[in-house]
Amino acid sequence: MDAPRYDARKTALLFVDPYNDFLSEGGKLWPAIQPIAEEVHLLDNLRAIQSATRKAGIQKVIVPHRRWQPGDYECWCHPSPTQRLLMTRKTFAKDSWGGEWHPEFGPQAGDIVVHEHWASSGFANTDLDFQLKQHGISHVILVGLLANTCIETTARYAQELGYHVTLVKDATAAFQREMMHAAHELNGPTYAHSIVDTRALLQALPSA
Secondary structure, three states, rough: OOOOOOHEEEEEEEOOOOOHHHOOOOOHHHHHHHHHHHOOOOOHHHHHHHHHHHOOOOOEEEEOOOOOOOOOOOOOOOOOOOHHHHHOOOOOOOHHHHHOOOOOOOOOOOOEEEEOOOOOOOOOOOOOHHHHHHOOOOOOEEEOOHHHHHHHHHHHHHHOOEEEEEEEEEEEOOOHHHHHHHHHHHHHHHHHOEEEEEEHHHHOOOOO
């Protein structure tokens, strides 16, 4: 596994699902991820990475999950277990506080917000690949939620499409430590080109 140096013109930060329901006190899923999020200093690391990548001129791309709306998944032939939970929990509901961006991590001028993904991959049935290619991106750095679902699936898909993939293991969280271990120690090394912590990533980023 390499220790890459990043060309700001060819690198994108993929920030997956920066919703209040995930990242804010009072969010529907925050209590489930809070213990691990606090253990790895998730919010501080996300702040540091977002700031450093902006200063370096790296493109930020928000990769959002589908905001739940009445009727979603109900008539589907094969909704996944997670999608069935979304129906009952109404996670990231459209026009609700939980479905709004975390106030520190929402889009700013120059950021790209791609189409919402229905399942776990930020690429499937969205414009993410098209947007990255149109911006000349070859390297993607993934942060956000959850380590073993949307981060892993999006990262795997990115590798399949030919992108260089970096996982930042303390800039994500999951519901259990076993899930974090599987995402970064067991599964990640089979597809990711680089698996780093926030400190190592910041050292590898180009200066402003």
